[in-house]
Amino acid sequence: MKLATLRALAAAIVACAAVTAHAGRSCDQRPPSALAVTRAMTLAEHTAARLAQSGADVVVIARAGQNLSEYGLRYSHLGFAYREGEGNGAVWRVVHKLNQCGSARASLYRQGLGEFFLDDLWQYEAAVVVLAPETQARLRPLLADNDAVALLDTPAYSMVAYPWSTRYQQSNQWALETLALAEDPAAATRERAQAWLRLHGYEPTTLHLSAFKRLGARVASANIAFDDHPNEKRFSDRIETVTVDSVFRWLERDGIGGAAEVIR
Numbered sequence: 001m002k003l004a005t006l007r008a009l010a011a012a013i014v015a016c017a018a019v020t021a022h023a024g025r026s027c028d029q030r031p032p033s034a035l036a037v038t039r040a041m042t043l044a045e046h047t048a049a050r051l052a053q054s055g056a057d058v059v060v061i062a063r064a065g066q067n068l069s070e071y072g073l074r075y076s077h078l079g080f081a082y083r084e085g086e087g088n089g090a091v092w093r094v095v096h097k098l099n100q101c102g103s104a105r106a107s108l109y110r111q112g113l114g115e116f117f118l119d120d121l122w123q124y125e126a127a128v129v130v131l132a133p134e135t136q137a138r139l140r141p142l143l144a145d146n147d148a149v150a151l152l153d154t155p156a157y158s159m160v161a162y163p164w165s166t167r168y169q170q171s172n173q174w175a176l177e178t179l180a181l182a183e184d185p186a187a188a189t190r191e192r193a194q195a196w197l198r199l200h201g202y203e204p205t206t207l208h209l210s211a212f213k214r215l216g217a218r219v220a221s222a223n224i225a226f227d228d229h230p231n232e233k234r235f236s237d238r239i240e241t242v243t244v245d246s247v248f249r250w251l252e253r254d255g256i257g258g259a260a261e262v263i264r
Contacts, residue, residue: 080175
């Protein structure tokens with residue numbers, strides 16, 4: 001896509017965003033700048049080109065929406081990108097779960113690559129993991145089916161949802177549990193999907209959060225809760241949750257996917 005086209009597209013999206021709040025944002029009605037839109041569209045273009053070169057039908061895709069370097073984490077949010085259509089008419093769609101305006105609820109969305117990256121990114125960088133061919137074959141029809149893709153969705157949201165509880169569900173957790181469902185159709189409840197993940201060695205990230213930090217986060221944010229975590233871990237400042245980095249490590253270790261590839 002030529003720069004002139006990107007600028008025109010950026011102007012159009014900024015005009016649209018001025019009157020529409022985007023899912024996954026703070027809903028403060030601030031439209032993105034033309035520069036931010038241009039950078040997001042450029043990243044989407046580079047990602048689409050790399051996905052086309054990969055020959056894949058389904059990948060796990062991540063973005064760096066927040067600065068999580070304090071916790072040793074690089075990416076904040078992931079979903080599935082899948083190829084819709086065949087040949088020159090094929091396009092890439094992203095299915096992922098988004099928190100609604102910092103509330104205690106979240107929903108599933110199907111978006112294009114451009115919209116996926118148009119979300120106040122901390123860094124204009126993507127990462128993709130190409131899944132094993134048999135996993136792609138199982139996931140692709142599931143992702144295209146609105147009912148199937150929402151089977152394990154729980155609207156109640158916490159950014160630090162405990163991986164082995166069903167009280168809340170955060171975005172990365174939904175993707176991980178849905179992957180378990182694709183791998184084993186018997187994992188048709190969240191409890192069974194989590195049991196499958198335990199059996200296959202998934203290990204969540206442990207965040208070390210003090211009581212003071214936990215209290216401040218809970219009071220200030222409707223989308224953060226800690227009451228699904230076991231007391232013995234929560235009161236010793238150990239908060240386990242599903243992170244992009246932990247999912248990437250597990251995918252490669254379990255042979256479900258390859259190494260993560262960075263796209264800038």
